Amino acid sequence: MKSYPNLGLSASNDNNSxxxxxxxxxxxxxxxxRSLKEMKKRGHVSNNSxxxxxxxxxxxxxxxxxxxxxxxxxxxxxxxxxKLQRSAKRHRVLTNMTRKRNRSxxxxxxxxxxxxxxxxxxxxxxxxxxxxxxxxxxxxxxxLVPGGKSMDICSLFEETAHYxxxxxxxxxVMQDIADQLSPK
Amino acid sequence: xxxxxxxxxxxxxKNEDAMNYSPGMSSDWRFDGSNLTNTxxxxxxxxxxxxxxxxxxxxSSACSSASMVDSFVPTMWDHxxxxxxxxxxxxxxxxxxxxxxxxxxxxxxxxxxRTGIDRxxxxxxxxxxxxxxxxxxxxxxxxxxxxxxxxxxxxxxxxERAARFSCFNGGNFSDTVNPFAIPESMSLYSRGGGMMQGxxxxxxxxxxxxxxxxxxxxxxxxxxxxxxKDASLTVEHGASEGSxxxxxxSENLAKSHDEAKQFVGGSGNESDxxxxxxxxxxxxEEPSMIEGAGGxxxxxxxxxxxxxxxxxxxxxDQAKGASQQHxxxxxxxxxxxxxxxxxxxxxxxxxxxxxxxxxxxxxxxPKEEYIHVRARRGQATNSHSLAERVRREKIxxxxxxxxxxxxxxxxxxxxxxxxDEIINYVQSLQRQVEFLSMKLATVNPRLDFNIExxxxxxxxxxxVGSSSSLAFSPDMPMPYPTLQPPQQGLIQAGLSGMGGxxxxxxxxxxxxxMPLAGGYKEPSQLPNVWEDELNNVVQMSFGTRTPPNSQDxxxxxxxxxxxxxx
Numbered sequence: 001m002k003s004y005p006n007l008g009l010s011a012s013n014d015n016n017s018x019x020x021x022x023x024x025x026x027x028x029x030x031x032x033x034r035s036l037k038e039m040k041k042r043g044h045v046s047n048n049s050x051x052x053x054x055x056x057x058x059x060x061x062x063x064x065x066x067x068x069x070x071x072x073x074x075x076x077x078x079x080x081x082x083k084l085q086r087s088a089k090r091h092r093v094l095t096n097m098t099r100k101r102n103r104s105x106x107x108x109x110x111x112x113x114x115x116x117x118x119x120x121x122x123x124x125x126x127x128x129x130x131x132x133x134x135x136x137x138x139x140x141x142x143x144l145v146p147g148g149k150s151m152d153i154c155s156l157f158e159e160t161a162h163y164x165x166x167x168x169x170x171x172x173v174m175q176d177i178a179d180q181l182s183p184k
Numbered sequence: 185x186x187x188x189x190x191x192x193x194x195x196x197x198k199n200e201d202a203m204n205y206s207p208g209m210s211s212d213w214r215f216d217g218s219n220l221t222n223t224x225x226x227x228x229x230x231x232x233x234x235x236x237x238x239x240x241x242x243x244s245s246a247c248s249s250a251s252m253v254d255s256f257v258p259t260m261w262d263h264x265x266x267x268x269x270x271x272x273x274x275x276x277x278x279x280x281x282x283x284x285x286x287x288x289x290x291x292x293x294x295x296x297x298r299t300g301i302d303r304x305x306x307x308x309x310x311x312x313x314x315x316x317x318x319x320x321x322x323x324x325x326x327x328x329x330x331x332x333x334x335x336x337x338x339x340x341x342x343x344e345r346a347a348r349f350s351c352f353n354g355g356n357f358s359d360t361v362n363p364f365a366i367p368e369s370m371s372l373y374s375r376g377g378g379m380m381q382g383x384x385x386x387x388x389x390x391x392x393x394x395x396x397x398x399x400x401x402x403x404x405x406x407x408x409x410x411x412x413k414d415a416s417l418t419v420e421h422g423a424s425e426g427s428x429x430x431x432x433x434s435e436n437l438a439k440s441h442d443e444a445k446q447f448v449g450g451s452g453n454e455s456d457x458x459x460x461x462x463x464x465x466x467x468x469e470e471p472s473m474i475e476g477a478g479g480x481x482x483x484x485x486x487x488x489x490x491x492x493x494x495x496x497x498x499x500x501d502q503a504k505g506a507s508q509q510h511x512x513x514x515x516x517x518x519x520x521x522x523x524x525x526x527x528x529x530x531x532x533x534x535x536x537x538x539x540x541x542x543x544x545x546x547x548x549x550p551k552e553e554y555i556h557v558r559a560r561r562g563q564a565t566n567s568h569s570l571a572e573r574v575r576r577e578k579i580x581x582x583x584x585x586x587x588x589x590x591x592x593x594x595x596x597x598x599x600x601x602x603x604d605e606i607i608n609y610v611q612s613l614q615r616q617v618e619f620l621s622m623k624l625a626t627v628n629p630r631l632d633f634n635i636e637x638x639x640x641x642x643x644x645x646x647x648v649g650s651s652s653s654l655a656f657s658p659d660m661p662m663p664y665p666t667l668q669p670p671q672q673g674l675i676q677a678g679l680s681g682m683g684g685x686x687x688x689x690x691x692x693x694x695x696x697x698m699p700l701a702g703g704y705k706e707p708s709q710l711p712n713v714w715e716d717e718l719n720n721v722v723q724m725s726f727g728t729r730t731p732p733n734s735q736d737x738x739x740x741x742x743x744x745x746x747x748x749x750x
Contacts, residue, residue, distance in 0.1 A: 036624075051622070051625050051626055052625075054625035055618070055621045055622040055624070055625035055626075056621075057625075058621035058622075058624050058625050059617060059618055059621035061621075062617055062620075062621055063617070133600045134599060134600055134603065137600060137603040137604060137607060138603065140607050141603065141606065141607055141610070144607060144610045144611060144614070145610065153575075153579055154575060154578045154579055154582060157579060157582035157583060157585075157586055158582055158585075160586060160606065160610065161582065161585050161586050161589050163610070164586070164589050164590065164606070164609060164610060164613065165589060167610070167613040167614065167617065168613060170617060171613055171616045171617055171620065174616075174617065174620035174621070174624065175616075175620060177624065178620055178623045178624055178627070181624065181627045
């Protein structure tokens with residue numbers, strides 16, 4: 001609680017200079033906390049659920065809140081939301097089945113996906129020295145940035161820049177929250 | 185130095201030229217070339233040259249160059265394997281040589297021969313009969329060339345004379361300029377011949393010298409076009425005057441490596457400058473002339489210069505047209521560059537067809553390095569490559585942006601390393617998110633209580649930081665009716681009070697926390713007050729009844745937030 005006024009003061013001090021970042025950060029925090037609340041309200045995060053599941057859910061909440069905060073203007077946000085929705089749908093469908101089956105299916109699908117990705121990458125990779133390295137790296141980056149697989153390099157870099165910004169903000173928000181939650 | 189040899193060679197050249205001319209009509213093959221390739225191009229150029237009424241000589245030279253271009257184009261693209269290509273190349277080169285020779289002759293006999301030759305040449309050009317040219321050349325050549333060559337050492341005086349001539353004779357200005365330029369080139373070649381020969385060894389081989397006496401001029405041209413640096417060097421050696429233009433020329437060539445389009449524009453401008461310099465001083469004329477001379481034969485850029493010069497002599501509009509033509513025919517330029525590259529090979533090996541094919545297709549045949557560079561330069565004018573360049577610039581711009589964004593990436597040089605850094609950073613961020621979510625999950629039970637406080641804090645921060653207090657004020661009154669218990673209302677108030685300070689809020693607050701109401705009444709005040717309030721509120725929620733309160737909060741707050749979301 002002691003860090004609290006400091007934060008406020010610091011925010012008020014460089015009011016103008018940090019206006020945009022602080023607003024984005026606040027937006028992110030708001031979204032994230034809201035999504036956490038929603039999660040709790042729905043009873044997804046209960047005491048009987050494992051920590052792993054909870055962390056997964058929180059992570060999904062973090063990403064989705066981030067994407068929501070950014071809005072659909074950004075390709076990565078769109079892709080992220082789509083991915084999350086799809087996974088959520090799948091999850092919902094799967095929750096109707098037994099949990100064991102559910103997990104095995106998930107694992108299987110993940111494995112399949114991984115295999116597919118690997119195959120694509122191998123096909124794409126062109127042996128050309130330096131270009132090869134760059135291609136590999138851009139492929140890696142495509143894998144990291146949501147929706148990056150269908151982007152050209154130019155927009156990939158642009159989206160990556162924005163994505164990095166948002167991720168950093170999100171990390172900061174989560175860090176703050178974790179600091180607040182952690183025993184003082 | 186090599187003057188004697190030069191003379192011989194040139195004489196031989198003349199003979200060859202004469203031979204070439206006598207069998208083949210220059211106009212005929214010119215048009216053939218145009219027909220074979222782009223009729224439009226050929227006709228346009230022809231029309232241009234024709235349009236230039238003053239400089240018939242220039243026009244003819246331009247025509248020759250244009251024909252060169254056209255002939256090159258077909259040889260390049262359409263019929264690479266035809267024996268006609270050989271004929272074209274040779275014819276073109278020879279034609280150029282012949283024109284040069286004619287001009288040189290014209291210049292060579294400044295006092296006596298000039299007038300007569302001018303007349304004759306004018307006659308020839310007016311009639312536009314290459315046959316006549318050849319006929320003229322044949323008799324004149326032997327006598328003429330040595331004169332010109334002998335006069336070459338006395339370039340300065342000669343140039344001055346020519347300059348005067350050009351200056352004074354408005355109508356004949358272009359005429360004078362062209363012959364002038366050509367003898368200059370001749371002198372260049374003659375002088376540079378020795379120089380070039382050294383270069384030739386590097387470029388083509390020693391076999392060229394004996395085989396192609398006319399190659400000297402050709403070589404000189406080719407060298408000028410191809411090995412720009414070498415050419416500039418020779419130019420410098422040959423002509424000790426007018427260094428700036430040489431520099432420009434070298435710059436031109438250097439530029440040409442990078443961007444052919446800009447090069448065209450730049451060349452046009454510089455050619456204009458050269459023209460102006462021509463009009464101004466005789467000393468500076470030499471290099472410009474050399475440029476023109478070098479431009480004539482092989483490289484289209486040079487030909488463009490020539491054309492522009494012609495146009496300027498006659499009309500600026502025509503110059504524009506010429507420049508437009510150049511802009512249109514940038515591709516042809518590239519082709520011509522390649523052609524220029526091919527020319528030596530063709531002359532050398534006389535297997536022009538093969539080389540023409542290879543060079544024309546722009547594929548990478550086993551050639552010398554400079555040819556490689558040339559092809560690339562030619563390709564630089566391609567729209568594809570231009571788009572590629574734009575794309576690359578964009579990418580580098582984005583990369584710079586990313587570099588600023590990623591910590592520790594600003595010092596890194598090299599795309600690969602930078603990409604590595606970026607990837608690592610993104611990965612680390614994602615891992616951090618994962619880790620933090622895990623951390624939050626582990627502290628989940630406490631998350632229930634503190635979320636409100638955190639939310640309040642974050643909102644407060646946002647308020648204090650951004651002063652966007654109005655964002656939530658309209659939405660906040662909505663949830664209040666639903667909030668029956670005062671504590672929850674309090675929390676809500678604590679959250680919303682930052683923004684709104686509505687009466688509902690105050691009431692809700694007053695019910696529980698009277699002393700804090702003052703702070704709410706003046707929401708735009710100190711953040712400390714709010715913080716205290718919030719702390720109190722949070723502590724209240726903490727202290728009184730944690731489990732039910734959390735439940736209630738869960739029930740109540742999300743609705744409010746949902747509405748906020750809406």
